[in-house]
Amino acid sequence: MGALPEYRWRLAPDGYATRRQLRAMGLRPGGQDVAAVVCRPRRRREPLVAYLYRIDRARPVRPMTPGRRAALAKAMAARRTCPNCRTDRGYCIPRSLGMCVPCYDTPPHRKDTTS
Known part of the structure; x- marks a missing residue:
């Protein structure tokens, strides 16, 4: 996909998470760039791609006002x-x-x- 590290589906190392996974942890990307990509190959179609963010750079979700x-x-x-x-x-x-x-x-x- 380019200069980003690319991992196979379910084989990303610890320390990375998708937006949904960050949200489940009470975190948000907080302005950081995409750190890695996870690809899931599919037959006869484009692969599924998920963007990963670093957990240590994530920030807490802002409280609801x-x-x-x-x-x-x-x-x-x-x-x-x-x-x-x-x-x-x-x-x-x-x-x-x-x-x-x-x-x-x-x-x-x-x-x-x-x-």
Whole structure:
């Protein structure tokens, strides 16, 4: 892949972790560059690649502030609110439909092929 050390899948040495692994440890990359790459070969397709970061250079995850918590709650409420009927459906509105399922199933929006 270039100048980075490359390891086979599940054979990376200790001291390296992916973003998800760092997050599970309560850490974040903290601005460091990618330290190594892990590749998993696949037949007839491009290999899967995971970027590794050094654990000793990682920083702790920043704590959640009240402002960030409020902003995330507001964003999630917007994803759950149907733009058509303006109700909070309790689930994220599918982007492919653009509205909640009950609104999509009503006759003006649905192209019914059984006539």
